[in-house]
Amino acid sequence: QKEVEQDPGPLSVPEGAIVSLNCTYSNSAFQYFMWYRQYSRKGPELLMYTYSxxxxxxxxxxxxxxxxxxxxxxxxxxxxxxxSATYLCAMEGFSSGSARQLTFGSGTQLTVLP
Amino acid sequence: DVKVTQSSRYLVKRTGEKVFLECVQDMDHENMFWYRQDPGLGLRLIYFSYDVKMKEKGDIPEGYSVSREKKERFSLILESASTNQTSMYLCASSSVGREQYFGPGTRLTVT
Incomplete structure (x- = not known):
């Protein structure tokens, strides 16, 4: 079982819709949670960062x-x-020194149709 | 703005070649990371570094090594490239206890 599960989609919605993207995890030690957005052929960019x-x-x-x-x-x-992009959830693993290790979901591909 | 740059966007190498991927960040971040991203598997950590000349293995270090001689630069080395190392390689950096910022990625094809 993966530590972080994320529905890969693809998910298509009409413009103006409310989108819900979800991740579940099994490691109760995770304390920090992030969402990254990744456009095609680009690196992930941080969207949201929460710790509670x-x-x-x-x-x-x-x-x-x-x-x-x-x-x-x-x-x-x-x-x-x-x-329209792939949305990745990420969670803090254990920390070694000052570096937080992240565990990522596999990403959900979202398309918003005009 | 944080800027993380990677030396190449696309790279094609032959099996058995030694491959160097370079990453540079301009925000004086202590931590730097190398990931690979594959469809259905998400991002997997290869190596990371929390200081110059310091390195630690991530989840999938086999077949890779890294070098951090200067704070702003983190290199990923494929000692002898194999076809199963065809992937998107992403570099990231962060300051102490803070979120990671990613570069644009290098799409490596090993033939």
């Missing part, structure tokens, strides 16, 4: 963490064609 249970909002994006259920979500409101 609850919600964090940034514009049209909301990250939700439920540590008791080992479940994290990313919601995108009023989705736009420019949101």
């Amino acid at each position: 249970s609850g919600n964090k909002e940034d514009g049209r994006f909301t990250a939700q963490v439920d540590k008791s259920s080992k479940y994290i979500s990313l919601f995108i409101r009023d989705s736009q064609p420019s949101d």
Whole structure:
């Protein structure tokens, strides 16, 4: 069993829809949770970064963490064609010195249709 | 803005060649990382470094080595490239206890 499970999709939605992307994890030691967005042929870019249970909002994006259920979500409101990308969840593994090791989900490919 | 650059966007090498992938960051970050990304497998950590000349193995270090002689530069070396090392290679950097920032990636094909 993978430490982090993420539905690979692909997921297609019409413009303006609310998108929900999810990851589950098995390691209760994970403390920090991130969402990265990766456009085709580009490196991942950090979208959201949270370290506690609850919600964090940034514009049209909301990250939700439920540590008791080992479940994290990313919601995108009023989705736009420019949101079409692969979304990767990532969680902190153990830390060696100052370097946080991340464990990534396999990514969900999202297409927002105009 | 954080900038992480990688020496090549696309690279084609032959089996058995020694391959060098270079990564440079301009934010004085202590930590640097090398990942490979494959369809269905996500990003997997190869090696990371938390200081100059320091390195630690990640999840899949076999067939790879790294070098960090200067703080801003982290090199990934494929000692003898094999076809199963065909992949997208991503470099990242971070400051102490902070989030990682990624470069654009190098798509390596080994024939």
